[in-house]
Amino acid sequence: MRVLAAMSGGVDSAVAAARAVEQGHDVIGVHLALSRMPGTLRTGSRGCCTIEDSMDAQRAANKLGIPFYVWDFSERFKLDVVDDFVAEYQAGRTPNPCMRCNERIKFSALLERGLSLGFEAICTGHYASIIEDARGDLELHRSLEMAKDQSYVLGVLNANQLAHSMFPLGATASKDLIRQEATARGLSVANKPDSYDICFIPEGDTREWLKDFVPTDPGKIVDSDGNQLGVHDGHAGFTIGQRKGLRIGTPAVDRKPRYVLEIRPKTKEIVVGPEEELxxxxxxxxxxxxxxxxxxxxxxxxxxxxxxxxxxxxxxxxxxxxxxxxxxxxxxxxxxxxxxxxxxxxxxxxxxxxxxxxxxxxxxxxxx
Incomplete structure (x- = not known):
């Protein structure tokens, strides 16, 4: 089977590609360039999709002896993930960009291009399993490695996408075993830290990043009855359930903490109240x-x-x-x-x- 291995530059995708090769598939590695101005180097475990990551992916592909390409998906990523992220915050919602990336980039745009080029499946390093039931229907299940289970972020896959997906790591019992396997295979990414945080906000400060995209109009902080308790310098960066950073000078009557209950972009109000109202x-x-x-x-x-x-x-x-x-x-x-x-x-x-x-x-x- 012709398989397109999505290689992020991390250890999981490298081992997943290696297993696909070992299973006898005709594998080609591809790294997705998701930014027009990628960072040169990662900062510890923060971010991904940097130039360093693409070089790590290429080294892994070379070690496996498979062809390797970098595909520019930066414009699609901006439209479908970054712009969506900004629009959601403008509307007072709290989006999950990783879900949108899996839905619209990795298993939509990438799969669409792969199928058009004659590939039959996309292989990734996600920790999840695809199981065929007694009727021949495919089901997505949790990984055996529950601490690393990524079935949640794959919940956006539809039946057609599931039919063209491969997750070779799903039955692996632990991440330590993946790193040991990478070492045994001579992959230089064996001990590379996992990435976390939003890839296009590698500094991890979402509120500061949003200031360039969402108006920082000041507004009122009010309780559920509409009584003003304080002011804020922009609703972007607030999220439901937030406790810290409210800067309310007057304590609650019951002396208990207050939390963000509602965000009202139209009136520029942040509604706060007791935890039980969450x-x-x-x-x-x-x-x-x-x-x-x-x-x-x-x-x-x-x-x-x-x-x-x-x-x-x-x-x-x-x-x-x-x-x-x-x-x-x-x-x-x-x-x-x-x-x-x-x-x-x-x-x-x-x-x-x-x-x-x-x-x-x-x-x-x-x-x-």
Whole structure:
């Protein structure tokens, strides 16, 4: 099978490509240039997609004896990921750019180009597994390495994308074993640190970065009754559930901390209140997809588990499609769930689907 190995320059994608080669596939490595002005060097574990990363990817490909190319996806990345990120913050939501990158770049734009060139699958170093059920349908499942499980960020894959994806690391029991394998294969990235933070904000200061894109108009910090408690210098950078950085001079009557409950871009208000008002009982989203085969009757409520952060815990819930949107009713409350985040639906270890959260309902207040 002709396989396009997406090589980020890290150890996981390098070992995934090596395993694809070992399995006898015709593999070509490709590194995605996602920035027109990439940084020359990484700063420790911060960021990715730098010139150093592309060089590490090429060295790994050379070691494996496979052809290697760098593809410029910078314009598509700006439009589909960076601009979307900015627009979401302008609207008072908190987006997850890694979900958008997987959805629109790695498993849409890259796969589209790969298929047009005659490749049959995209191979990545994600920690997740694809399993064929008794009827021959493909399902996405959690990795055996739960500490590194990345099935959450792959929840955006649809059935066609799943059919053209390969995740050779899914059955590996630990990241240490991957590093040991990389060392045994003579790959120079064996001990390279994992990347984290948003790749196009390598300094890690989202609020400072957003100042160049989102108006920093000052506004009021108010409580749920509309009483002014302070002022802010721009709603960008605030997120639901935030406690630090509010700079409210007057303490609450009960002396307890206050948290961001709501962001109102139109009125430039940040609403704050007690922690109990962050309890969320219901999630709603019109932008949903199924990962693999969809439920036969999605309008009928079904039991599931839901996860709203990449490395967060799941909570039991029921879900159904109601009036064209997914409605997830939580059996246990979640705290501080911002609109714009992704709720991934699980059936045991299987990823059933996902939605972008448009709004929530609070157990205490009227909801966001």
């Amino acid at each position: 309890q969320v009982s219901d999630l709603f989203g019109a932008r949903y997809t199924w990962c693999g085969k969809a439920p036969e009757n999605p309008e009928d409520a079904f039991d599931c588990d839901v996860q709203i952060r990449a490395h967060g815990d799941t909570v039991p819930a029921t879900a159904a499609i109601v009036d064209g949107q997914m409605h997830v009713q939580l059996n246990e409350p979640l705290y501080g769930v911002p609109a714009g985040q992704t709720a991934v639906i699980y059936l045991g270890t299987r990823v059933l689907g996902q939605m972008t959260i448009d709004k929530t309902r609070s157990k205490v207040s009227t909801g966001a």
